[in-house]
Amino acid sequence: MILNKLKDRYNIIILVFIVILVIIQFRLATIMIVQGEEYRDQAENRIIKTIPLPAARGEIRDRYGRLLAGNRPSFTIQMMKNEVIDEQINEVALTIINILEKNEDRYNDEFPVIFTEKGEYVFSYDLEIQTWKETNDLLDIETAQEAFEVLRRRYNIEETDPAEVQQQFIKIPNLSVPISIKTWKFTDEMRKEQWLQSYNIQDMEMSAYEAFEAVKNRTYEIPENYSDIEARKIMVVREQLRKQGYLQYQPVRIAQDISEVSVTEIEENIMSLPGVNIAVEPIRYYPEGEMAAHVLGYLGKISQQNEIDRFIKELNYLPSDIIGKTGIEHSFEETLKGADGSQRVIVDSFGRLREVLERQDPIPGDTVYTTLDVNLQRVAEETLVKVLETLQVGGVYETQWGTNRLLPAKGGPLTNATVGAVVVTDVKTGEVLALANYPAYDPNLFATGISMTDWQNLMPENERDPIAPRPLLNVATNTAIQPGSTFKMIVGLAGLEQGLSPDYKILDRGFIQIGGHSFGNWLWNQSRRTMGYQGLHQAIADSNNFYFYSVGNGYDYGVGRNLPIQMNMDILTEYTKMFGLNDRTGIEIEIPRERSGGVPSIENKTKTVKAMLRNHLRRQMRIDDLDDTMVEPTPELLLEVIEEIVSWAEENPARSVIYNKMLELGIKEDKASIYTDVSKYSYFTQARWSTADTMNFSIGQGEHAYTPIQMTNYMAMLANGGYRYNLSLIRKTQSYDEENIIEYPPELVERIPLKDYNNLDEINYAMHLVQTTGSARSYFNKLPINIAGKTGTAQREGKIPPLDEVEYLKKHLGSFGVSQAAVEHKTLQLMEENKDNPRYQDEGYAMREAIKSLNPKANLDQFKRDYDNYAWFTGFAPYEDPQIAISVLIFNGGSGGYGAPIFREIVAEYMGLNTVNEEDGFSIENRLAR
Incomplete structure (x- = not known):
């Protein structure tokens, strides 16, 4: 019977279901009764977590492997968004922030509504715009477009197309223009709008207080029993969690590098802080502090839209990640980053680790080996600082390699000698051995996000002074100025290449009169003396302006006849460009971008003259200068009239033509006459190349503008036989397991096409005479190394602007x-x-x-201090077998010779003179022979 029933398929199905139900019931009984206590304990006290393991950022080392940027362990507070229930999140957030504030630990605060000391509610975005306006003296400017135009005029940018103007802004050191030319809004203004929209707030004019209330009450529904101060602390954390978006499994960093006291308190309260975890993460560390800061760069949060697009959207960075902002940290960001790991673990309700289920180890970033020599870098930086400090008091700078009083004969100590740069390169490879700037900054300040106080301390005290100390400015790569007499070797070489004998002597008569201008030799200007007959070698050694005025113009002013060579501006410009002074050097630092040079030309001069005329007319012309019977005077029309007048510069019409054109533009007759004379005689006639311009060109003055790193490369080319290398800061990158190594070999651009390379020997011999018989001999009489060098003094005209112009004027009204x-x-x-x-x-x-x-005769600048000259000292060493090229630049340094002690100490360090150990039995002579 039973067997017959089993033949029925429906009965079989019923039987199977019965068996399955019996098994399930048996298993449930086992789980609930037999093993119930065990599983209850696991459910209540064990939680599976995925904990990220951040990768250590790749190290940065010098050429010998010495550490410049590494990592140290630090405590980080993390919060898992999916482990915190809404009913608890407010108390958890408030508890964490209160603990951190009590122990003075910083935390990530990106909630953009902040409270001022007066209790006002303001957007941080608005404060950023305000700070930028203050920094750039634009407080009274309302719109972004107007600010953009003011800056265009201020920096004499002739282009009017916004995209072209923006490109010109990028070239200006230490200038940031946070303006979108698509929307004509400040970028922080756009960020504020994006933030409001992210909370479904459509009123872009909503006040900070209204936005605060909307987010607090509508989005986060924070109970009224919390004060606004407490509510903001809660929203700081919730803002971080909200930015995490759908990545709820990824923890959010609430604070980094916190103290052990905070760690202890959080661990003690861990039961009431669900979702909170204390992790040990690597933090960037710079063991040498400020050393090579401008080369290494600094880190910062992902904040700008272009950074969000690149790193978060394209490269899958987390919103809380820190990235390189400048220097090598920026240029090699993806190389240094590494790959984060993770581990799945079981923890109990107290957060204690019970078991590791799965682990994926992080992969550290690659190590970047630079070309720098830490010891040489240290000497360059320390010597630069000591010499600047000595100049400021007019003291004596003394080492075993020389003793020198650094005090000008007239004028007293150089109290404003507060900025300088040094660059040292290998002449045979183009490798940068040292790159020093003063003042500098400590990149450790940026490792976890710099505080507002620290950031403000890095800003220049006097924003109105363009050459005031700016710790963040890389002077070596971003400040281009006249080279002064260090340029004379190019003029001399051009003369030799054209066939001038180095023994051809020119009689120095003190000065040369060209029209209304007198061009004097420095010795004549200083003491009404002359240098007599001099050939090329001694002219370079003594820095004889008269000689180079003559060579540059192809005319012997000593005897009043042409030189036996052809010389013109095209030839001089060709040789200047040949030495790379119109190009970037190829150095790998992308931000701030290296500034290219500026070789003078008629095009550049015309551009400068036009900018000066534009500024003059904008200052002087008024709307009522326009004849309202011919035109309808408006501010817009006035600007169009000015641009039309400026456009005549290249043509330089006759005075009568200019006058008639101004009348046609609608300028009143009496005003047209005034503006005609100003435009014609003060500007248009200057917009052409003259003999006077060639005079200035020949001695490195005028429109020349080169950076210390360009000048160093120029020195290297003189030393190495005319080989031009791309300068480099990187030797290689290497993965942590040494499996992947990328070399960066020297890049030879070209050997410059000289007619006779022996002419370089003549120039180099002349530079060697600077040490033995020339302008810098007193600085090298104890150095047992022969060098080739050149002093350079570049004029800086003008007055140092006071910190507050209004205050200055009020103080001296009686004198005015x-x-x-x-x-x-x-x-x-x-x-x-x-x-x-x-x-x-x-x-x-x-x-x-x-x-x-009120008083046209008042001299408003009479109580302001004059700028001192820029001081250069450039060259290479040793003279007989060149190995390194060096450039030293000092702002307000007075005289080029004052850079010589820095040059000297670097040579001594490079040649090993400072490490001679008397006990090893080696004398300096033996050491050099080895």
């Missing part, structure tokens, strides 16, 4: 012959009458114009 009441009244009047002119919205500028209108 005007009363305070009259000046204040006139200032307000001018500002009101010239609302359309941004310059007059600057109170300092308006006050100057007011004083000049």
Whole structure:
């Protein structure tokens, strides 16, 4: 019977179900009764977590493997978004922030509504815009487009197309223009709008307080029993969690590098802090502090839109990741980054580790080996600082290799000698051995995100002074100035290449009169003496301006006849460019981008003259200068008229033509006559190349503009037989397991095409005479190494602007012959009458114009200090077998010779003179022989 029933398929199905139900019931009974206590314990006290294991950032080392940037372990607070229930998140967040604040630990705060000391609610974005305006003296400018235009005029940028202007801004050192030319908004303004939209707030004009209330009450529904201060602390954490988006399994870093005290308190409260974890993560560490800071660069949070697009969207970085912002840290970001790992673990309800289920080890970033020599870098930096400090007090700089009093004969100590740079390269490879800037900064400040206080301390004290100390500025690669007499070797070489004998002597007569300009030799200007007859060698050694005025113009001014060679600006320009002074050097630092040189040309001069004329007309021309019977005067029309006048510079029409053209533009007759004369005789006639321009060109003055790193490469080419290398900071990159090594061999660009390479020997011999009989002999009389060098003094005209122009003017009103009441009244009047002119919205500028209108004879700058000259010392060593090229630049350094002690100490260090051990039985002579 039973067997017959089993033949029925429906009965079989029923039987199978019965068996399955019996098995399930048996298993449930086993789990709930027999093993119930065990599983209850696991459910209540064990949690499976995925813990990320951040990869250590790749190290940066010098050429010998000495550490420049590494990592150290630190405690990080992490929070897992998917492990915190909404009912607890507020208390958890508040507890964490209170612990951190109590122990003065910093935490990641990116919530953009902040409280001021006065209790006001403001957007951090608005404060950023305000700070930028203050930094760039644009406080009275309202719109981004207007600020953009003011900066274009201020920096004499002739281009008017916004994209082209933006490219010009990028070339200006230490200038950031956070303006979108697509929307004509400040980038922080756009970021604020994006933030509001992310919270579904459509009112872009909403105040910070209204936005705070909306987010607190509508988005996060924070109960009213929390104060606004407490609510903001909660929203700081919730903002971080919210940015994590769908990556809930990834922890959010709430704070990094916290103290052990905070760690202990959090561990003690871990039961009431679900989702919180203390992890040990590697933090960037720079063991040498400020050393080579501008080469290494610094780190920062992903913040700009282009960074978000590249790193988060394209490369899958986490929003909380730190990236390289400048220097090698930026240029080799992806090489240094590494790959994060993770591990799945079981922890109990107390957060204690019970078992590791699975582990994927992180892969450290690759090590970057630089070309720097730490010891040489240290000597360059320390010597630069000591020499600057000595110059500031007019003291004596003394080492075993020389003793020198650094005090000008006139004028007293160089108190403003506070900025300098040094570059050292290998002449045979183009490798950068040292690159020093002063002042510098400690990149450790940026390792976990720099504080606002530390950031402000890195800003220049006097923003109005373009050459004031700027710790973040890489002077060596981003400051281009005239080379002074260090340029004379190019002029001399061009003369030799054209057939001039180095023994051809020119009689120095002290000065040369060209029209209304007198061009004097420095010795004549200083003491009314001359140098007599000199050939090329001694002319370079003594830095004889008269000789190079003659060679540059192809005319012997000593006897009043042509030199036996052809010489013109095309030839001089060709040789200048041949030495790379119009190009970037190839150095790998991308941000801040290396500034290219500026070889003078008629095109550049015309561009400069046009910019100067544009600025003059914008200062002087008024709307009421336009004849309202011919045109309808408007600010826009006035700008168009000015641009039209400026456009005539290349043509340089006759005076009568200019006058008639101005009348056709609608300028009143009396004003047209004035502006015609100014345009014609003060500007248009200057927009051509003259003999006077060639005079300045020949001695490295005028429109020349080169960086210390360009000058070093130029010195290397003189030393190595004319071989031009791309300069490099990187030797190789190497993976942690040494499986993947990428070499960066020297890159030879070319050997410059000289007619006779022996001519370089003549130039180098002349530079050697600088040490033995020339302008720098007193600095090298104890150095047992022969060098080839050249002093250079580049003129810096103008007055040092005071920190506060208004304060300065008010202080000296009595000396200007005007009363305070009259000046204040006139200032307000001018500002009101010239609302359309941004310059007059600057109170300092308006006050100057007011004083000049009240007393045209007043010398408003008489109480300001003059800028001192830039001081250069460049060259190579040893003279007989060149190995290194060096350039030293000192702002407000007075005389080129003052860079010589720095040059000397670097040579001594490189040649091993400072490490001679008397006990090993080797003398300096024996050491050099080895």
